[in-house]
Amino acid sequence: MRRNRQILLQGRPSGLPTLDHFRLVESPMPQPKEGELLVRNVLLSLDPYMRGMMDEGKSYIPPVPVGGVMRGETVGEVVETRDPRFAAGEIVVGPGHWQEYASFRAARARQLDPAAAPVSTALGVLGMPGKTAYVGLFKIAKPKPGETVVVSAASGAVGAAAGQMAKIHGCRVVGIAGGAAKCRYVTGELGFDACVDHRAPGFAEELARACPDGIDVDFENVGGGVLAAVWPLLNDFARVALCGLIAEYNDTAPRAGPSLGPVLEKRIEVRGFIVIDHEEVTPDFLRETTQWVREGRIRCREHFVDGLERAPEAFLGLFEGRNFGKLIVRVAS
Ligand SMILES: NC(=O)c1ccc[n+]([C@@H]2O[C@H](COP(=O)([O-])OP(=O)(O)OC[C@H]3O[C@@H](n4cnc5c(N)ncnc54)[C@H](OP(=O)(O)O)[C@@H]3O)[C@@H](O)[C@H]2O)c1
Known part of the structure; x- marks a missing residue:
């Protein structure tokens, strides 16, 4: 029976977080409900705003509860779909969080065309x-x-x-x-x-x-x-x-x-x-920036880290400049 691996918020930091604020656990595989997708996460985006989610209190994004899965955007492969607009095998970007498998509402996912741009760019320059x-x-x-x-x-x-x-x-x-x-x-x-x-x-x-x-x-x-x-x-x-x-x-x-x-x-x-707050720019942003990336007028450096278990350490590196480019975890090949 396959199990899911997840990284949880173990406690709230004061100042710079440490590895002790995260915990790697095994849990049952998520089961997609009607209108949801089951996605095998391949790439996880790590971003500075995640530091804010580790704190309690009001912000423009709600905090991750202690013991909850750390949230984040992922690129992954649809394994099972309960929405007719999606097919198994498609590559999507969505809120897959710090884990190997995720189920979430299909409406929150966007299909990616690997021929248009490398799919990792959906977490960086095209994301x-x-x-x-x-x-x-x-x-x-x-x-x-x-x-x-x-x-x-x-x-x-x-x-x-x-x-x-x-x-x-x-x-x-x-x-x-x-x-x-x-x-x-x-x-x-x-x-x-x-x-x-x-x-x-x-x-x-x-x-x-x-x-x-x-x-x-x-x-x-x-x-x-x-x-x-x-x-x-x-x-x-x-x-x-x-x-x-x-x-x-x-x-x-x-x-x-x-x-x-x-x-x-x-x-x-x-x-x-x-x-x-600026969803209305999405079509213009995607059209213009995809073109600039295709033409090589915009380059995008990516910093990959291999293995979900290395996500906490890599995330903390954001605050010391250890990443050189868009920081992305390769959760799976
Ligand atoms: N307003 C929004 O909607 C929004 C959305 C996304 C991101 N952001 C913000 O945009 C900024 C950049 O985000 P990003 O995703 O592009 O991250 P990033 O630049 O890829 O990584 C963070 C970089 O910040 C620099 N840094 C970290 N701590 C520093 C310090 N104490 N003093 C000076 N520089 C420091 C480091 O670069 P160096 O080695 O060059 O110092 C580090 O590599 C962040 O502040 C993030 O919160 C805002």
Whole structure:
């Protein structure tokens, strides 16, 4: 009798989670109900927002209960279908969570065409992170050609897509990334105009040198010390697309942050956004970005980790920059 392997939330972390906050268990195989699919997960996406789901309390996504399966998007193969629109053997993206097999409502799954793009891209550049980049750039920041756009976590899933989209749009794009290798990748492979290493001494001065005309758009993925260096360089009428604050997700006490005073003085617009509020962009996003990926105008680096059991360790690596590209677990071959 086949059993399912799952990773559960074992306890709520304070600060940086550890491996003790996760538990690998064996459980009975899920049984799909009417209108559901049984999916064999092949790829599991690991994303920074999952840190928020480990905490109690109100957020835009509900917390995972202690003892519950860690949630996440997966690409997998339909094993059994109780919805006539799907067939066994099809590859779908959906909420398969941190486990080998999942059953979920067919309406929450999207069929993938492996001939259109590698199916892993449904978790990255053609999935939620790519759509986040598209929304943040074109709906929130609205850069004009020729403007200077700064993108933090520039080699990552969201940042790499955002910066390349800004280049396609005719902007001057400056990335911020951790370490020389990532910076070389951001300029050499992704085609950003410059990239500054936030771990190097003199980071703030280097960023200022890379932005001689100031910053018109900050696509902010990091916060903390990175945002503190960006802040004084913002031009009048600059726009900050506040996408993420990964440097602050494990804080245990409030930090002395950058002052919001200039938001008023320079009429800077800061607007948080959550990708799930912008479903209407999905057709445009998929059409345009699929084309850019096909033409090689957008590249997407993926960082694969083999084995569901390595998911917790890989997830924790997101907070130390151990992933280099979109982090994906190969749950099965
Ligand atoms: N608003 C939304 O709807 C939405 C949707 C998706 C993602 N996001 C946010 O977008 C951001 C990027 O997500 P992603 O999926 O593309 O992740 P990612 O960039 O692929 O991985 C995270 C990267 O963040 C950087 N980082 C981690 N801790 C840091 C720290 N303390 N200081 C500076 N940099 C740090 C590391 O890169 P370096 O080595 O280069 O520092 C790490 O590789 C996150 O903040 C995420 O929460 C928001």
